[in-house]
Amino acid sequence: MESIQDVKRVSGGDINEAYLIETTKQSYFLKIHRHMKAHFFKKEAYGLNLLGKKVRTPMVYDVGQIKNDAYILMEAIESGPRNDALCGRALAQLHTDTQSYFGLSENNYLGTLPQSNGPDENWTSFYIHQRLNPLVKMAKEQGFWNRQREKLFGKFIDQFKNEDRAVTPRLLHGDLWSGNVMFTTQGEPVFIDPAVFYGDREMDLAMTKLFGGFSDAFYASYQKAFPLESGWEERVPAYQLYYLLAHLNLFGESYGGSVDRILRVCNG
Numbered sequence: 001m002e003s004i005q006d007v008k009r010v011s012g013g014d015i016n017e018a019y020l021i022e023t024t025k026q027s028y029f030l031k032i033h034r035h036m037k038a039h040f041f042k043k044e045a046y047g048l049n050l051l052g053k054k055v056r057t058p059m060v061y062d063v064g065q066i067k068n069d070a071y072i073l074m075e076a077i078e079s080g081p082r083n084d085a086l087c088g089r090a091l092a093q094l095h096t097d098t099q100s101y102f103g104l105s106e107n108n109y110l111g112t113l114p115q116s117n118g119p120d121e122n123w124t125s126f127y128i129h130q131r132l133n134p135l136v137k138m139a140k141e142q143g144f145w146n147r148q149r150e151k152l153f154g155k156f157i158d159q160f161k162n163e164d165r166a167v168t169p170r171l172l173h174g175d176l177w178s179g180n181v182m183f184t185t186q187g188e189p190v191f192i193d194p195a196v197f198y199g200d201r202e203m204d205l206a207m208t209k210l211f212g213g214f215s216d217a218f219y220a221s222y223q224k225a226f227p228l229e230s231g232w233e234e235r236v237p238a239y240q241l242y243y244l245l246a247h248l249n250l251f252g253e254s255y256g257g258s259v260d261r262i263l264r265v266c267n268g
């Protein structure tokens, strides 16, 4: 029989309570989200399992609900040194997974924000209608929008519609800031907290550049494994816009300036 030997509270995430549980057999990582339905963590489990086809993710053992609180129980990862070269190669490997349309068979979350994945065969239309517009609508409802922002956004949309690149729908992590990659004691990257969907792989790269933490070795090894199209760096601000709109909705007008700045950069 497997018996519990130790339970430790872990700090870190701002959304969930987390615990490290040591048993006679192995270590588990338990996250609890108060006043939430199990549905929330079912999406996280689905995302982790989907990514797990191509890259290392923690094994999920159970998702459920105790009274009003949702929980997810997964394999605990023992942290080791960061290895950006391996991380770049793993991300390139993840991006080799493709499907025929943009989106996903189900909606999910970006952090705690609903993320709609309604299928679309056109990337430009998917990015505008499934990614940007829902967050702009939410910002308006919350009072985080104004006439000047609307004007900047309108100009951006006009330009973005004119860009007609051929894009292949590729499996994305979807929320790739540096805190969402852990490393094992062997330096193997383990991806956590995804917001998966099939989209333009440049979105994952754009997110890595928003808050930093990924070194040159990361980009060099990604490029070696799966070279990006020329001009990808110019498209970074257009994709960072999605994540900044998410921050505007989550944290309020303190992100308004960053949204306006990135729109100005996009509009040249």
Ligand code: ADP
Binding pocket: 010, 011, 012, 013, 014, 015, 016, 017, 018, 029, 058, 074, 075, 076, 077, 078, 179, 182, 192, 193
């Ligand atoms: P939240 O969903 O609240 O943001 P995270 O999933 O980011 O929580 O987890 C918070 C912290 O817990 C992470 O920064 C990481 O250090 C640690 N962590 C996350 N998943 C695991 C795991 N499977 N094993 C060990 N530690 C983990």
